[in-house]
């Protein structure tokens with residue numbers, strides 16, 4: 001059964017999508033079968049994995065809306081990474097969800113249908129509290145919380161944890177925080193202070209890996225490529241490999257032998 005990890009922080013621009021794209025590829029390179037679910041109507045993870053929004057006929061919004069639609073029809077198959085994409089249609093679906101019964105449990109129900117086919121399912125989430133983020137928190141068993149190295153970085157974490165606790169004590173008792181991840185790390189004083197604040201507040205729940213600020217990481221999504229296609233030798237690629245190692249260790253999963261590891265494929 002796949003571990004379902006939601007990459008979540010209601011603050012925008014903290015590296016959720018960048019982490020979803022590159023962690024998925026780093027896990028696939030270890031030979032794990034990975035499904036990415038894009039839950040942001042902006043479709044950044046979809047495009048960053050090389051799938052143009054115009055080419056999409058069915059997306060995650062259709063899956064939430066239409067319970068008779070087979071999940072397999074919405075999965076774009078890649079080499080080691082599969083994708084359930086998002087398009088701007090998802091914002092309309094999110095508005096409709098407000099009037100649907102148990103709408104925030106639907107994604108969880110749908111993913112159960114494919115959970116046995118993957119080792120890891122990664123959910124990229126939008127930068128707002130709402131039905132889509134709640135859908136992710138209900139579907140996931142683990143959370144990765146990216147935290148950028150900036151002045152306001154720590155301020156929203158309390159609200160996120162409060163939101164998580166509501167879901168834990170209600171519809172999804174299986175949810176827990178797997179780790180806090182420092183992103184956009186550089187040599188500034190504020191980055192060091194954010195790191196200290198995280199370690200002081202959350203101890204070993206903070207990933208040892210810090211994702212450094214990297215021009216290559218910024219360039220890659222515009223080309224529809226992961227960092228491993230764009231700049232495999234870069235420090236940022238190393239950072240995501242190191243994060244993948246920590247994730248595998250924290251999940252307690254054994255990786256397949258290196259011969260069966262996926263080659264660089266992506267979703268295309």
Ligand SMILES: Nc1ncnc2c1ncn2[C@@H]1O[C@H](COP(=O)(O)OP(=O)(O)O)[C@@H](O)[C@H]1O
Nearest residue numbers: 012013014015016017018184212213214217218
């Ligand atoms: N480590 C990094 N180094 C440089 N740029 C980054 C890094 N992580 C993210 N970015 C860039 O910062 C912006 C926001 O990142 P993104 O992953 O889209 O955040 P979110 O999904 O949380 O809104 C994007 O332009 C992205 O390319």
Ligand SMILES: [Mg+2]
Nearest residue numbers: 016017040044
């Ligand atoms: Mg994003």
